[in-house]
Amino acid sequence: MNPLIGIGLRSPHYDDIRQQRPALGWLEVHSENYFERHSLGFEVLAELAGHYPISLHGVGMSLGSADPLDLAHLRQLTALVDTIRPVRVSEHLSWGSIGGRYFNDLLPVPYTQAALAQMSDKIDRVQQTLGRQLLIENPSSYLQLPGEMSEWAFLAELAQRSGCGILLDLNNLHVSAFNHGFDCADYLSAIDLGRVGEIHLAGYTDQALPEGHLYIDTHSAPVAEPVWELYRQICGQRAIPTLIEWDLEIPPLPVLLGEAQVASEILSAAQASHCLAGREAQHV
Template sequence: MSKPTKPKSINLPAIAGLGLKPEHYHEAMACDTDRIWFEVHPENYMVDGGPRLAWLGGFSEKFALSFHGIGLSLGGLDRPDRQHLSRLKSLVDRFNPVQVSEHLAWSRLGDVYFADLLPPPATKSSLDRLVDHIDETQEFLNRKLLIENPSLYLPIPGFAELPQLYVEAARRSGAELLFDLNNIAVCAANVLLPTDRWLDVVPAEMVKEIHLAGATARKISGETVMIDSHDAPVSDQVWQLLEQFIAANGARPVLIERDGNIPGFSELMAEHERAASILSGAVAANG
């Protein structure tokens, strides 16, 4: 049997992908390489050795792989942590993912890591810092980053301008965009930032990946807040946003994310198939 070769493109194929979970290793490994790609959080592989890295090695040889970071704190006050960057770079160099993405968010202040994606203020000074941090990261990794738009639970300063800040940060740093459609639905529900505002402002040609996930409603002091929990199926609203974006702009790599209440592989594949069908519909419509 010949060894599968890695895709040579610098972006993922415009097909549907899946967040890779250890419990689905065998089923995922048996997938057809032409119909799926996989995404991992590199932070879960920041170990010195052992089965976890061996496992990822097997996947990276067979499938197009994307690294989706959650720990760089690009939107933070502090510069990206050098130790974290070094660990990330060694993984990037070893497994050569097709894409590397991170969040427009912060998760570290001083020596505390908050294990969450916190929104920075949408201000000019914040934008300048963000651009510096993306620049520094891209230079360190020698890679172009994709930047993901954040979810909002709180009306951060300047939140109405967040879509513009998101695009401007990518433009100034030469990064590309990972457009999370669940996050724009969460922003709309929590701070009344309309999804159309994002769709109007975000240039389609800069979007190199789309994320879909489920959110969960949580009562806080009697008020419902939508949490970007990734522990539920993709909502109808988010599927509609995907159809809208793809119909207007053509096919993109689309990822189904699930980080909690992990269902069986077949359930995730059903969502994957739905995304694939929307993408192939767009390809057929555009010839």
């Protein structure tokens, strides 16, 4: 397995991964699931952190909310980071709480200058507290709020202002592009791949509705071919740590490892091609 390829650590696979120690480059977990120190999850994570690099992927900081930064949440994340020493820490370009009310969804941000300034300030404070860069993931979305710029322009400017990195979720990109009718190529052309610290690959659901089809980011299926194609394009430009996500209808571990192997082969082939091209250039 290419050392840049990882999978999401989910509870149905705890025992298999502890016992088998598959040849993976790294593991990723949802940060909030491991805030409780006296839990099986934290015990497993602490053990596996001795064998695999760990990436912490948050879903609850609500950085896009108009509310102030949740300092209690930040303290818990800081404690987890200090204990696990992850290779990466990430969050979402979204919000999920307002006025003390919390939602189960990652909700879309209005792409305005005011939202950009507020989110940049929050990210800056998080990064100063953690003493490290935060990666921000592009969302999957099903509606768009009135704004002043495109999502890709907002994300690019957010990274520029705050110094954050980008977690580029190619499944989210494909889902949102279909739902809103934009071109993935326009999005990717605006993103500096040098700022991308991690890639996510996952599966989606095609929901047939009376009004037409809607793609839903369910993380419950194999990676779709259009998403693999986007990944091939990225790998042709730069090698980036890549995660296979699978959160619903979680299959046996060998299925997940099979998806990781496909990603590994795509990335390794691109790296080999780059090496060959470099050697040929030296002899010109």
